[in-house]
Amino acid sequence: MKQGDTGDAVRVLQQQLLSTGYGFPLVVDGWYGESTEEAVKDFQRRKSIVVDGIAGPKTLALLSGKADPGFISHFDLERAAARLAVPVASICAVNEVESRGHGFLDDGRPVILFERHVMYQRLAAKGIEVEPISRRFPNLIHTARGGYMGGSAEHMRLAAASQIDRDCALESCSWGLFQIMGYHWQALGYATLDEFTTAMRLSESGHLDAFVRFILSEPPLLKALRARKWADFARLYNGPAYKDNLYDVKLARAYDRYATTEGAAA
Structure with missing residues (x-):
């Protein structure tokens, strides 16, 4: 929910805020205005x-009351901005638009998306005859994208694929808040694949660290982010379909909003 929203959900939110001891005037009226x-x-x-x-x-x-020490903090965003030499507002915008919003499932496992076409490519790169396996398990190994089940079911797909080849399966997932592919682990400076996946399982700050490493490893992406060329950044980060989701427009608007609030662009 955000400013401008109305309804019972906003009313419940306002009641919860008051119960935390919020000390400023706040009317429970179901309107997400400036005071809310x-x-x-x-x-x-x-x-x-x-x-x-x-x-x-x-x-x-x-x-x-569901406290989670793994949540990303504003300090994490400030530290990431310093490492990338960009305004904090830029990182806030990317976090809002490009992240999944929550890096972990309710059961504590990291959010992942298993990519069957990447599994096909990773197995083929190891010299494994892929076609017979693909015919048996098309939902796990295929030349085309797809087969997604979402949520915890993606971990079921990962577990099944791991029975075929554990490392290829782990490398075939996008991990955490920023959907960093597992096969990037070495280019991002992790000592082993397991070091990368362990970091992804620990905290959202680990997800942000992987994102920063990824941007630093891709000079065109870093250049676009520093110049705030949002269309270029969105195209490089999301692919040509970025226009369909207006990622560049959302990034620009989010940046402008954060840049005007309490020193976010400092």
């Missing part, structure tokens, strides 16, 4: 998570 946004920001500051005034899954989880 400020109350959300105040709560986010107190919990040391990203301060964006948006009541997303992490904010709502913490309001419900």
